[in-house]
Amino acid sequence: MPVIAVVGGHWGDEGKGKLVDFLAERAKLVVRANGGRNAGHTVVVGGSEFHFHLVPSGMLYPGTTCVIGPGVVMDPIKLTEELDELAARGIDTQNLLISDRAHLVLPYHIELDHLNEQARGKARHGTTGNGIAPAYTDKWARIGLRAVDLLDPDGFSQKYQDAVGQKNRLFRAFYGVSTVAVQPDLEHLLAAGERLRPHIGDSNAAVQEALSREELILIEGGQATLLDVDHGTYPYISSSSTSAGLCLGAGVPPNKVSQVFCVFKAFCSRVGSGPFPTELNDSLADHIRERGKEYGVTTGRPRRIGWFDAVAGRYAVEVNGADRIFLTKPDVLDDQPVVKICTAYELDGRRITHFPSAVEELERCTPVYEEWPGFGPIAGMRRFADLSTPAQNYVRRLEELLGAPISMVGTGQAREDTIERELVAA
Ligand code: GDP
Numbered sequence: 001m002p003v004i005a006v007v008g009g010h011w012g013d014e015g016k017g018k019l020v021d022f023l024a025e026r027a028k029l030v031v032r033a034n035g036g037r038n039a040g041h042t043v044v045v046g047g048s049e050f051h052f053h054l055v056p057s058g059m060l061y062p063g064t065t066c067v068i069g070p071g072v073v074m075d076p077i078k079l080t081e082e083l084d085e086l087a088a089r090g091i092d093t094q095n096l097l098i099s100d101r102a103h104l105v106l107p108y109h110i111e112l113d114h115l116n117e118q119a120r121g122k123a124r125h126g127t128t129g130n131g132i133a134p135a136y137t138d139k140w141a142r143i144g145l146r147a148v149d150l151l152d153p154d155g156f157s158q159k160y161q162d163a164v165g166q167k168n169r170l171f172r173a174f175y176g177v178s179t180v181a182v183q184p185d186l187e188h189l190l191a192a193g194e195r196l197r198p199h200i201g202d203s204n205a206a207v208q209e210a211l212s213r214e215e216l217i218l219i220e221g222g223q224a225t226l227l228d229v230d231h232g233t234y235p236y237i238s239s240s241s242t243s244a245g246l247c248l249g250a251g252v253p254p255n256k257v258s259q260v261f262c263v264f265k266a267f268c269s270r271v272g273s274g275p276f277p278t279e280l281n282d283s284l285a286d287h288i289r290e291r292g293k294e295y296g297v298t299t300g301r302p303r304r305i306g307w308f309d310a311v312a313g314r315y316a317v318e319v320n321g322a323d324r325i326f327l328t329k330p331d332v333l334d335d336q337p338v339v340k341i342c343t344a345y346e347l348d349g350r351r352i353t354h355f356p357s358a359v360e361e362l363e364r365c366t367p368v369y370e371e372w373p374g375f376g377p378i379a380g381m382r383r384f385a386d387l388s389t390p391a392q393n394y395v396r397r398l399e400e401l402l403g404a405p406i407s408m409v410g411t412g413q414a415r416e417d418t419i420e421r422e423l424v425a426a
Helices: 016-024 076-088 107-123 132-140 153-175 185-199 203-212 244-250 283-291 310-320 359-364 389-402
Strands: 003-008 029-032 041-045 048-052 065-068 096-099 217-220 259-265 268-270 304-306 324-328 338-347 350-352 366-373 406-410 418-420
Touching (some): 003 016, 016 041, 016 217, 016 259, 029 203, 065 203, 076 185, 096 185, 096 203, 107 132, 203 217, 217 244, 259 310, 310 338, 310 389, 324 389, 338 389, 366 389, 389 406
Parallel strands (some): 003 217, 003 259, 065 096, 259 324, 324 406
Antiparallel strands (some): 041 048, 268 304, 338 350, 338 366, 406 418
């Protein structure tokens, strides 16, 4: 049985949640590997829409254990709220396992996130304001608190008070703002800790057990390759490994990952700031945004929209070593007479096909497009052979440009609106 890592190919919101949900029925474990509640995955089943933030997208299957992995930063209070929302929808979350090694997002991280964004002014990163970057900063600075700390309320209280004291010195000296109080946040955190206690454990042991039994493990990535802390459009990135390196955040050794599944939308979108070469700033962008419901699940922010960028896409396939691709949302473009693919950039009078490292260069890149005839109806189709010839040709052309097979194609939001061109995990 393979370990499949699901990663986003562009800037996120490609439909990773849909793929994880689709495959999770066959999996023993679904392990969320990175990021925090800034991620938002939407899954549509039986006409109902479910949103996942910290809880992995495999939660709709009672037989599948869903893990919040060691690489995730977890806001305990927000997680209990998410569990309440799922319970209210009749979803059983008993099978949730939270790695005791996962770091915590604490109230002062959220405060710091806002202060940092304010201080940056026009150069702000456009974060979701959930405290993710400050929590990762503390993790790497080795001053973070982890889920395991919640299991010892007295110890946690002491560590939290010390940490608040330290942050308050920073708030006063550097930001010149009033300080945060220990209470009532500590009380809320301890209550959340008690709620989560039955779920907190050694997820690495669960991973090892599934590996030894050769059971299917899915690794669910948050965000996407171009937001990767090492490989993304720095500094307009997320704070974790969002490409195939995220297996480490899942507690899965790299040599056990047998497939990297990269998810791309048939067009591009981006939230937050940062360069976006194929961005459209006209009524077509508005049209695609409305048709594709391109609004942030976590923030409600309208997503920036652009044509498919195969230069960035090829880069993502290479960085991830992607074995397979899931192409989502071609149905959103099926009313377009012409569909464009960016195959190269013009940079300072030169034509390039590599993805620049410097955002200053990427900002100066203009797209070189190939035009393809419109697809005709796609919504709800279940077999590749049912797609029109132009739609099939578009898929094949993307495979050529990206350098990996498109094994699955989405044809709508619902779980069953999916074409599986080959059986990806039996
Ligand atoms: P994720 O963060 O990568 O999981 O992506 P999101 O869930 O934020 O956004 C993807 C959106 O596209 C969700 O609303 C999905 O239900 C939807 N979606 C996924 N695949 C398809 C598809 O093939 N067609 C359409 N129309 N919607 C899709």
